[in-house]
Amino acid sequence: MNDALEPLFAAIRANLAATRNSCHKESLFARLRNLAGSDEPVDYPEAPTPVFPTRITIAYSVCSRSCGSSAFLVDGGPQTCDFCGGLMFRSHQAEYALAPETPSEPAPHLSSAT
Ligand SMILES: [Zn+2]
Numbered sequence: 001m002n003d004a005l006e007p008l009f010a011a012i013r014a015n016l017a018a019t020r021n022s023c024h025k026e027s028l029f030a031r032l033r034n035l036a037g038s039d040e041p042v043d044y045p046e047a048p049t050p051v052f053p054t055r056i057t058i059a060y061s062v063c064s065r066s067c068g069s070s071a072f073l074v075d076g077g078p079q080t081c082d083f084c085g086g087l088m089f090r091s092h093q094a095e096y097a098l099a100p101e102t103p104s105e106p107a108p109h110l111s112s113a114t
């Protein structure tokens with residue numbers, strides 16, 4: 001297994017040395033830091049109440065032939081493959097509207113039997 005890692009590390013070093021895009025470089029470092037991390041629980045910040053957009057574009061995206069993954073990506077969001085980390089290609093897109101709020105009802109499996 002370690003023999004398989006060395007060519008990958010060499011390719012990463014070459015990629016870092018060749019890239020002039022500082023965002024790409026920082027993104028690659030962040031991924032490497034994440035890969036080198038421990039199994040400690042992630043410390044997430046307290047999230048403010050979000051304002052959801054009323055309309056949003058969703059793109060059906062595919063990864064490389066060698067990966068074979070596909071996903072629906074939100075416009076403006078990350079375009080990287082969750083499986084291999086590669087850049088995904090957006091093949092089709094559609095616009096979605098926020099559904100109107102409906103009164104909340106208990107889920108059928110949670111309703112009490114009377
Ligand atoms: Zn992929």
